[in-house]
Amino acid sequence: MITAYTLDGTSFKIQPLDLAAELPANVLWLDILKPSEDEQHWMKRLFVEEMPELDELDDIEASARFYRDKDGMHIHSLFPQRLGKEIDGINVLFTLRNNMLISFREDDLGLIRLLRHYMRQDRVEADNAADLxxxxxxxxxxxxxxxxxxxxxxxxxxxxxxxxxxxxxxTMADLMQQEDGNGHIRLALYDTRRALRFLRRSLRQTSDEEQRRWIDEMLYDIESLLPHTQFLFDKINFQLDAALGFTSLEQSKVIKIFSVAAVVFLPPTLIASIYGMNFEIMPEFSWKYGYPMSLLMMLASACGTYYFFKRKGWL
Known part of the structure; x- marks a missing residue:
């Protein structure tokens, strides 16, 4: 899908591009989203050198993300986008050629929809493609x-x-999602800073004072946001460590209960083991009160062990 944005005075006109017609002279922006085969064939006439490919959008080296050629100035920019609780990163290729901006992307982007909404309300002030x-x-x-x-x-x-x-x-699943999303945010900030610095260098000869001031203000905003992402990383790691600590503490409580139970029942087990031996001569075997006495001894030994642990503060 190719959408053409033409500037009519101070207002933008938004319409799908007619591949059979000529490209409008006053088109300021061409937004290309998941082009079909016919649209890709049409794009080959638009680019002088090489038409961008979808699999090239995720390249991370600077030489592939910010460069100039006969088609103009190319900038690969990473946009974070929230999808439910998760934040994903979407790469968009921008080509700035004379006074026309060409964007190439493979996924829908909420910011583009928001910008389109602002354009319909005449809330976007852009006199040229660089401003846009x-x-x-x-x-x-x-x-x-x-x-x-x-x-x-x-x-x-x-x-x-x-x-x-x-x-x-x-909670730990939410923290892991937050950590991954914060990583996408931080990466997008670094990527935007690189893009703006490349723009400032490339537009040094053609940009006006207002555009240079605009770029400097955005760079300042990025520098002020980066410490927040680092603070979020630290806070996420702290909460993850705390959650793991509480989990270990709960597991320790369970293990402690089993350990105490094993120790409490150790003396009764010892008594039962003694009187379970099969020797011929054991005086208690013929004693009338041997059985109730052994039960009493086992109960007393268990209670005595429990009282000892309680007095020591181990329970």
Missing amino acids: LLEILELKIEYISDLIEDGYKTLEQTAKQVLHVTNLHS
């Missing part, structure tokens, strides 16, 4: 900030669950 790209990156940073705030709220809830030792298995 910066607008997308700014929305990305704001969304990451919201995810970090949600992370703090989630950890407040899990802290109460760990403290009251309620459903620790579910």
Whole structure:
């Protein structure tokens, strides 16, 4: 699916691209999502050198994520997206060519839908493709900030669950999801910082003062958000250690009960073993009160052991 965004004065017009028609002269953005075979054939005419492939979106080396060629300036950007309780990372390739932005992605992205909603309400102020790209990156940073705030709220809830030792298995699963999501957030922040620095270098000759100030403000926001992700990592690890400690403590209590029970019943077992020996000469065998006396001795020895443990404070 290819969606064309054309700028009409200060408003954006959004419509699916007609592959049979000519590309509109005032198109500012082409958003390509999971292109069909016909759309891929059309894209080959759009790119001068090599058309991007879906399997190239996840490359991590800088030379594959930020570069220039005859088609323009290319930026691979990682976008975090919440799916239920989990946070996943989606890579998007942006190509900035003259005054047209081309985005190429294989998954639906909530930020693109949000930007489209803002465009319909005339809330996006972009005079050129570079402004539009910066607008997308700014929305990305704001969304990451919201995810970090949600992370703090989630950890407040899990802290109460760990403290009251309620459903620790579910709590540890939530903490593991939070740790994985925070990793995607931190990776997206580093990736966005690299992209903005590449943009600042590449647009040094063509960008105006407002765009440079805009980039510097976003870089400052990223630097202020990174310590929060590190704090979340530390807090998650602390709660995981606490949950594991409480789990070990509960297991120790169970083992302690079995250990005490074994020690308490050790003296009665010893007495029963003595009188269970099959020697011919054992005086108690012919004693009239031998059986009740042995039961009394076993009960007394068990109670005495339990009282000793209780007095020592081991129970």
